[in-house]
Amino acid sequence: MNLHEYQGKSLLESFGVKIQKGYTASTPEEATEAAKKLQSETGTEWFVIKAQIHAGGRGKGTVTETGSRGVVLAKSLDEVPEKAKAILGGHLVTAQTSKEGKKVNKIYIAQDVYYPGDNEPEEYYMSVLMNRQTGRNMIMYSPEGGVDIETVAEKTPEKIFTEEIDPKVGIQAFQARKVAFNLGLSGQAFKEMTKFVVSLYKAYEGIDASMFEINPVLKTSDDQIMAVDSKVTVDNNALFRHKDIAEMRDKTEEDPTEVEAGEVGLNYVKLDGNVGCMVNGAGLAMATMDIIKLSGGNPANFLDVGGTADAKRVEQAFRIILKDGSVKAILVNIFGGIVRCDRVAQGVVDAYKNIGDIDIPIIVRLQGTNAEEAKKLIDDSGLAVHSAITLQEAADNVKAVV
Amino acid sequence: MSVLVNKDSKVIVQGFTGSEGTFHAEQMIEYGTNVVGGVTPGKGGQKHLDKPVFNTVSDAVKETGADVSIIFVPPAFAADAIMEAAEGGIKVIVTITEGIPVNDMVKVKEYISDKGCTLIGPNCPGVITAEEAKVGIMPGFIFKKGTVGIVSKSGTLTYEAVDQTTKAGLGQTTAIGIGGDPIIGTTTLEAIKLLMADDETKGIIMIGEIGGQLEVEAARWIKENGTKPVVGFIAGETAPKGRTMGHAGAIVSGEEESAQAKKRIMKECGIHVVDSPAEIGKTMAEALK
Numbered sequence: 018m019n020l021h022e023y024q025g026k027s028l029l030e031s032f033g034v035k036i037q038k039g040y041t042a043s044t045p046e047e048a049t050e051a052a053k054k055l056q057s058e059t060g061t062e063w064f065v066i067k068a069q070i071h072a073g074g075r076g077k078g079t080v081t082e083t084g085s086r087g088v089v090l091a092k093s094l095d096e097v098p099e100k101a102k103a104i105l106g107g108h109l110v111t112a113q114t115s116k117e118g119k120k121v122n123k124i125y126i127a128q129d130v131y132y133p134g135d136n137e138p139e140e141y142y143m144s145v146l147m148n149r150q151t152g153r154n155m156i157m158y159s160p161e162g163g164v165d166i167e168t169v170a171e172k173t174p175e176k177i178f179t180e181e182i183d184p185k186v187g188i189q190a191f192q193a194r195k196v197a198f199n200l201g202l203s204g205q206a207f208k209e210m211t212k213f214v215v216s217l218y219k220a221y222e223g224i225d226a227s228m229f230e231i232n233p234v235l236k237t238s239d240d241q242i243m244a245v246d247s248k249v250t251v252d253n254n255a256l257f258r259h260k261d262i263a264e265m266r267d268k269t270e271e272d273p274t275e276v277e278a279g280e281v282g283l284n285y286v287k288l289d290g291n292v293g294c295m296v297n298g299a300g301l302a303m304a305t306m307d308i309i310k311l312s313g314g315n316p317a318n319f320l321d322v323g324g325t326a327d328a329k330r331v332e333q334a335f336r337i338i339l340k341d342g343s344v345k346a347i348l349v350n351i352f353g354g355i356v357r358c359d360r361v362a363q364g365v366v367d368a369y370k371n372i373g374d375i376d377i378p379i380i381v382r383l384q385g386t387n388a389e390e391a392k393k394l395i396d397d398s399g400l401a402v403h404s405a406i407t408l409q410e411a412a413d414n415v416k417a418v419v
Numbered sequence: 420m421s422v423l424v425n426k427d428s429k430v431i432v433q434g435f436t437g438s439e440g441t442f443h444a445e446q447m448i449e450y451g452t453n454v455v456g457g458v459t460p461g462k463g464g465q466k467h468l469d470k471p472v473f474n475t476v477s478d479a480v481k482e483t484g485a486d487v488s489i490i491f492v493p494p495a496f497a498a499d500a501i502m503e504a505a506e507g508g509i510k511v512i513v514t515i516t517e518g519i520p521v522n523d524m525v526k527v528k529e530y531i532s533d534k535g536c537t538l539i540g541p542n543c544p545g546v547i548t549a550e551e552a553k554v555g556i557m558p559g560f561i562f563k564k565g566t567v568g569i570v571s572k573s574g575t576l577t578y579e580a581v582d583q584t585t586k587a588g589l590g591q592t593t594a595i596g597i598g599g600d601p602i603i604g605t606t607t608l609e610a611i612k613l614l615m616a617d618d619e620t621k622g623i624i625m626i627g628e629i630g631g632q633l634e635v636e637a638a639r640w641i642k643e644n645g646t647k648p649v650v651g652f653i654a655g656e657t658a659p660k661g662r663t664m665g666h667a668g669a670i671v672s673g674e675e676e677s678a679q680a681k682k683r684i685m686k687e688c689g690i691h692v693v694d695s696p697a698e699i700g701k702t703m704a705e706a707l708k
Contacts, residue, residue, distance in 0.1 A: 147521055147525065147601060147602070149601055149602070149630075149631045149632065149668075150632060152524070152525060152528040152529075152602045153525060153529075154522075154525060183529075184525045184526050184528075184529040185529055222522060225520055225521075225522050227521055252520050252521050252522065253667075254494060254518045254519060254520045254521070254667065255520035255521075255522065255523075257494075257495060258495070258520075284665050286659075286662055286664060288657070288659065290657075296575075297575055298573060298574050298575030298576070298665075299573060299599060299628075299664060299665025299666045299669060300571070300572060300573020300574065300575060300576040300599065300626070300628055300654050300665075300666070301573060301575035301576050301579065301654075301696075302664070302665060303573075303628055303629070303654035303655040303657075303658055303664050303665070303669065304573075304576055304579075304652070304654040304655075304696045306655075306656075306657040306658070307654060307655070307656045307657055307678075307694070307695070307696075308695055308696070308697070309657070310656065310657045311694060311695055315657075316657050319658070319664050319665065321665045352575045352578045352579060352582075353558075354556075354557060354558030354561075354574075354575070354578055355446075355556065355558060384579075384582065385558060385561065385578065385582070386558060386560075407697065408579065408695070408696060408697035409695075409697040412695065412697060
């Protein structure tokens with residue numbers, strides 16, 4: 018589950034990570050209130066207004082309706098409401114969104130942390146993630162902050178450092194010092210960085226995150242180290258022990274059909290194609306998408322109905338797939354192991370009758386337990402459903418209808 | 420010889436008296452698996468499916484000599500169950516449970532690393548040696564004793580490969596479902612090594628999916644050390660980047676984790692790569708000619 022910047026920052030702060038402070042607002046009036054509060058607390062003269070959407074590249078992104086950037090600077094309290102208005106309610110298009118962009122329901126009014134002082138402010142990159150090669154968490158960091166890290170990795174890989182954490186003992190002080198040395202820090206900033214790194218890692222474990230990306234981590238002109246942005250992804254499987262974080266889920270950021278599917282326990286991902294599919298098992302579901310492509314179609318979705326493909330689930334799954342207007346055919350692919358194929362077939366027949374006017378071809382491939390009975394059930398139903406037993410037959414059927 | 424489990428394996432079921440544990444224990448017994456008992460904390464001393472129930476894995480091992488365990492414990496308690504099995508002296512720990520938090524598995528992997536055990540899974544269909552022992556949730560009737568070993572991240576794709584190899588008259592030695600989570604106990608490479616060393620196994624089917632580097636790691640090893648034909652399939656060529664496709668580990672985070680990249684490297688390493696899973700059985704039969 019992805020979090021907004023403001024949600025991620027509040028979690029980081031609760032673990033002692035220093036952050037660029039701010040408050041959220043949903044209207045220009047609230048934005049002014051937030052800015053005033055921020056001014057009295059931090060003394061900031063300027064304000065950074067940031068769109069809160071689940072996508073990166075906001076600073077370079079454009080709000081379709083107004084032409085405003087997704088992150089803007091207000092150089093006085095007076096400028097806040099107008100600049101907030103130009104972002105709120107608009108659709109922000111960035112390199113990571115679709116071309117329609119994402120609707121901005123909330124903005125974050127943050128303090129200006131790039132104020133002048135004894136030193137030049139400097140930006141670094143830091144992320145925490147699990148290294149799948151070793152099965153351990155690691156901190157990845159670079160002195161090249163505030164820019165696209167993939168470009169840094171490609172052009173100057175020597176500027177990317179990693180520090181792996183031993184799960185037996187957790188993060189150690191020497192590791193935090195190594196990070197600070199590699200970033201070229203000394204004095205007060207060095208001390209602040211070691212504290213930052215340790216707190217950040219503790220937050221990662223503490224909230225069961227699966228990814229932290231802090232870009233940039235800022236060294237201010239007076240040598241403070243703080244998180245200016247936060248991209249936080251939480252492990253869905255661990256949400257059962259973090260009720261407070263589970264409540265932070267913003268369903269407006271997700272595809273409404275995916276949300277609906279999730280509520281009835283179906284694992285559904287919407288894609289751009291024209292052939293819908295319903296499959297048991299994630300691996301077979303992906304393979305079925307691949308088969309659709311090989312047969313000349315394009316998969317319209319990923320859908321795993323799981324181990325209990327009974328009549329009710331089959332009907333729910335059909336209804337979800339049919340919500341997508343671009344679907345021109347549906348391929349049902351079930352390998353009946355514990356699930357009996359004849360039951361699934363009955364489910365397909367019932368769903369077809371219950372839903373009524375399904376006017377697109379449906380191909381049902383049932384293999385495994387009672388596959389022959391299932392094929393007969395479908396063939397005898399009188400419905401416009403094509404049945405198949407082998408994968409190859411199903412693929413040929415798809416080819417015939419697309 | 421087969422690998423990991425056989426007719427002499429003494430199997431206990433953790434989460435024995437729950438609905439999943441009960442259903443699949445019955446199926447395993449019916450297949451002929453030597454299930455010697457189970458563990459449900461607080462129900463020690465009872466009988467379930469005519470087998471003894473124990474409070475702890477240690478008790479079960481002491482009383483029955485069990486060397487294999489299968490875990491059906493819910494995700495919140497599954498990491499604990501794996502560690503208990505490892506500490507209790509179980510040699511092969513098969514974890515079916517789906518949805519274990521990743522950070523729990525980071526700790527488990529470290530904890531079991533010096534316990535001399537093999538973890539299969541989590542989030543997998545288990546391990547089966549055809550016509551000897553089923554330690555998993557796969558439909559037993561599709562398997563036939565034969566010569567093909569299978570390593571797979573996916574349950575239903577394993578069944579697909581089994582069905583096709585059975586119909587091609589090849590049959591199977593052992594099928595190992597390694598699971599689709601980001602952290603798993605036995606990697607593709609480790610499973611491949613077991614099957615390469617097994618005399619009865621003449622050919623190997625390797626089924627992978629998008630995400631991670633396991634198939635690439637195995638392919639590079641096969642190139643240098645392989646002694647048997649390997650047929651490979653990678654699911655998810657049409658999966659979009661950055662989206663999780665059902666399995667928690669099935670997500671393309673970088674170009675090298677895509678199906679296309681994996682298949683290219685596998686081909687370079689001499690693996691018979693199929694683009695359609697419908698061709699797995701046929702391709703294996705030809706490779707074994």
